[in-house]
Amino acid sequence: MALNIVIMAAGKGTRMKSALPKVLHKLAGKSLLRHVLDTTAGLGAAQRLVITGHGADQVENAVAGPGIAFVRQMPQLGTGHAIQQVVPHLPDSGSTLILNGDVPLIQAETARRLAQACGGDKLALLTIELADPTGYGRIVRDEQGGVRAIVEHKDASAEQRAIREGYTGMMAAPTAALKRWVSALKNENAQGEYYLTDIVAMAVAEGVPVLGIAAPNETEVLGVNSPLQLADLERRFQRRQAETLMEQHGLRLADPARFDLRGELICGQDVEVDVGCVFEGRVELGEGVRIGAYSVIRNARIAAGARIHEFTHIDGEAAGASVGEGALVGPFARLRPGAELGAEVHIGNFVEVKNSSLARGAKANHLAYLGDATVGERVNYGAGSITANYDGANKHRTTIGADVHVGSNCVLVAPVEIGSGATIGGGSTITKAVAPGELAVARGKQVGIQGWIRPTKKR
Template identity: 80%
Template sequence: MSLNIVIMAAGKGTRMKSALPKVLHKLAGRSLLQHVLNMTEGLGGARNVVITGHGAEVVEAAVAGPGVQFVRQMPQLGTGHAIQQAVPAIEGDGTTLILNGDVPLIKQATARRLVEACDGKALVLLTIHLSDPSGYGRILRQGGTADGNVLAIVEHKDASPEQRGIKEGYTGMMAAPTAALKRWVSQLNNNNVQGEYYLTDIVAMAVAEGVPVLGIAAPNETEVLGVNSPVQLADLERRFQREQANDLLEAGVRLADPARFDLRGTLSCGQDVEIDVNCVFEGQVSLGDGVRIGANCVIRNATIGAGARIHEFTHIDGEAQGVKVGAGALVGPFARLRPGADLGEEVHIGNFVEVKNSTLAKGAKANHLAYLGDATVGERVNYGAGSITANYDGANKHRTEIGADVHVGSNCVLIAPVVIGAGATIGGGSTISKNVATGELSVARGKQVAIAGWTRPVKKR
């Protein structure tokens, strides 16, 4: 049976007080709308029909992809009017699932329950029981009982004082028989306080036709909370982060404080992983057994081997290339690993050291105030404080090769392209622009001069 998925994303979001369309505001590193689109993967829908309106061009450019089709609602005249615009894009006699682009945390299991309960035959509403359902349309059931058949939905603004006392609200999400949905929305009118076309009016039409109308309660409030203001977005961010933290805790990860943890991508962890406070994980991050992450680290697109220690205030950003940290390596504090950094086992990268597009073999060390860019570093190399690879000539990048057991003294400049042979020593303060042979000592600096009787200048008064 065919499944159409329609996502309403046309609203302006005035209360966000932002030039950015509401559905593009981010939660856990992804836009609200992208969360919904990601959830639909695996539901088996033929396509996702996204209804855009305010900032349509920007929204469409942000989430365009295979299986996503856009229709525009101009002007925005209510939820029923939005679905009217989508009717030409939905096909077949199966089920149409309607979701909201500003309700980002709806779970796939919940959406699947709606689709299965509909089965192309029933109108199925996702509801929620709240102590204060202000703003939600109220579910009117036969006999006013909790398990009575659904008779209608009355919007909050049109509800009587008695109806506003109902605690069961409509979340804005439903599954409907596709053919019937098309027929119902063609009959909608705007005879209401707002002068809008309400999608909720189709409930009374279904009842009149004898089509079963079911109300399925959402498992929890968080799944169905929408975002209309920065306050609501911040609240949902914390709820989501705490949920992810709880999942990690259940899996055995030690979080120093679940309330001070942010995951904005995917994080896989081995056994006995420890994560201190205020750490942010983005993109795809993998932590091996026994990894320890110090406080205030930012780690993006990285694989960190077993037993590695990432000290406090370290910034790892692999971007598209990724970063690899070998087993038992020590990184930080205040270190920066950039795309293409590949650290072998037991490598040490210390405070204020930056590594980009470089490979360091087992046991290599750069412990202080250094830069390694476009370099291949052999085993057990000691790279001195203040030393850098000068890898850029103003137009092109060049590579530096440092053999095993090389000792590079402090405050050296290695001007690429250059090769330092295995076991060589570079004297402190040297600027090296020519290859250094295996085992050689190379010193390239000005001769020290002492001037006897020199007097320091005195400031004129």
């Protein structure tokens, strides 16, 4: 039986107080709508239709992809009106699952269970029991417990508002019946809108079974209407991710409440992560890795036994970045795309590495820059030294052989090659190749002036 999925994403989100369409606000580094699309990708739907409205061009450009079609709702006259817009795109058979683009944490299993409950001949509503269901449509049941109607909060009586079972805004319906029902909707209510929830009474009148399917938990069905709600959902989601990593992989978090994962984190055994760390993109942490407080790591591989000290920033972007076994990085270090650190490499405070490889045991411990460089084993790269890799138009590479010692405050002007075992005297600007084992000094001769008097301030 064909399954159609409709995702409503046309609302403006006035309470967000933002120029950005509500469904494009981010949760864990990904838009609310993208969360829903990713969840539904594996449900085997014949088609996925996204209803856009406010900021339609922006929303469609942000999430366009294979298997995703868009239908516009202009103007926005309620949820029923939204579904009326997709009616021409729906077949006359199968089931239609309706989800919300601002309810990002619905799980695939819950959505699948809702669609299966429909079975092509029943109306299945996803419901939730809440201590305070303010704002939710109330599920009105008959004496036998069957669902008789949904009453929107604004139209509910005092008695109906006392009902704690609320409608989540998500349902699955027989497609042919859904098309018939929404075509008959009227806007005779307090808001002058077409409510999709009115189809429940139509189904009851036709004798179509109406099922209330309970959501597993509140977090799955919470929507985002304000920055406060978005922040609350962010913490709920992060806590869930933290608990999963701790339970399934033994990750040791100093404080799960101060942990942010905005992508995928793969952990070996005995990994420790201190407070305030942020992981984005795809990050792999080998066995025994330790991550210091307030580090940001994005698209990187960190091998077993490596230590990332506090306040380190690693951003591999598309190229990725890697840290070898037993390496030490930070504090206050920065690894940029293409940084490849071998085993036991040391990168110290305020050192930046970009598009460079450092072989086993190489060290750059203080205040240095390595860009577009190949660094051999056991190189000692002095404080304040840089590779001058950019000539104003093009990038050039620096090659440093094994066992080279580069003194403090040196400039290696690329393209240039430093042979194995060479020594670069402190304060040198190197523009020519240095032979293996050679000492290279390139600086002005020191001059001492006797009897010189320092100027004094005129009064």
